Amino acid sequence: MKRIKQQCFGVIMLVIVTLLGWGVAPAMADEFTQEDLNRWESEYMSVVKQGRKVFTDGKLGTNGVACAQCHPNASNTHPETYPKFQKQLGKVVAIWEMINWCIRNPLEGKNLAADDPRMVAMQAYILHERRGVKLQPGKH
Ligand code: HEC
Numbered sequence: 023m024k025r026i027k028q029q030c031f032g033v034i035m036l037v038i039v040t041l042l043g044w045g046v047a048p049a050m051a052d053e054f055t056q057e058d059l060n061r062w063e064s065e066y067m068s069v070v071k072q073g074r075k076v077f078t079d080g081k082l083g084t085n086g087v088a089c090a091q092c093h094p095n096a097s098n099t100h101p102e103t104y105p106k107f108q109k110q111l112g113k114v115v116a117i118w119e120m121i122n123w124c125i126r127n128p129l130e131g132k133n134l135a136a137d138d139p140r141m142v143a144m145q146a147y148i149l150h151e152r153r154g155v156k157l158q159p160g161k162h
Contacts, residue, residue, distance in 0.1 A: 066146070073147025076140045083129025089144070092128065096151035103161045114160075117145060 077096070080088035093099050104117040111119060118136050121144060125131045134141040 069143050069146045070150045071147075072139075073143035073145070073150075076144050077147055082125060082134075082140070083131030085130045087129050089124065089129075096148045099148045099152070100161075101145070101149050101152050102155045102157050102159075104159060106160045106162070117148070121145070 076082060076089075077093075078088050078090040080086045080091075082089070099117075101117050104120070105114050107114050108120055108123070110123050116136075118134075118141050121141065122133045125134065
């Protein structure tokens with residue numbers, strides 16, 4: 023009887039240790055080295071910088087107008103309110119679709135693809151300028 027109890031205890035412990043192992047393994051995968059963090063920060067900041075350039079240099083459209091002329095420091099871009107209904111487009115859109123509206127209209131240019139590096143960079147710049155602002159999707 024005692025032996026059976028000991029065996030049961032052993033099996034239960036094995037199950038617990040295995041379950042703990044599963045719990046711990048993904049947590050360990052989330053531990054980043056300082057080197058990783060430094061690299062990701064510098065890659066991110068270099069894209070923000072590219073975004074600032076695209077936003078300010080007036081080369082995106084055909085008429086030399088720059089985003090920053092109407093949105094200095096990304097003012098009035100309200101990335102924290104997207105996705106939301108935009109009357110110009112008549113539907114709920116992501117912010118890049120509204121950026122394309124400004125490229126087509128005030129800049130008299132052509133749409134950028136959602137994954138165009140300049141589109142990603144402009145969104146990184148706009149969101150970086152507005153970091154810390156409370157998320158309010160759908161708000162006007
Ligand atoms: C001539 C002025 C002008 C220029 C240049 C301009 N915009 Fe706009 N932008 C506007 C106006 C007007 C709106 C519409 C405001 C509204 O209805 O929300 C707008 C709206 C936006 C919005 C949505 C704002 C919101 O509150 O939802 C974003 C994002 C935006 N512009 C980004 C850009 C980017 C990026 C560029 C350059 C590619 C650019 N704009 C160039 C005038 C301009």
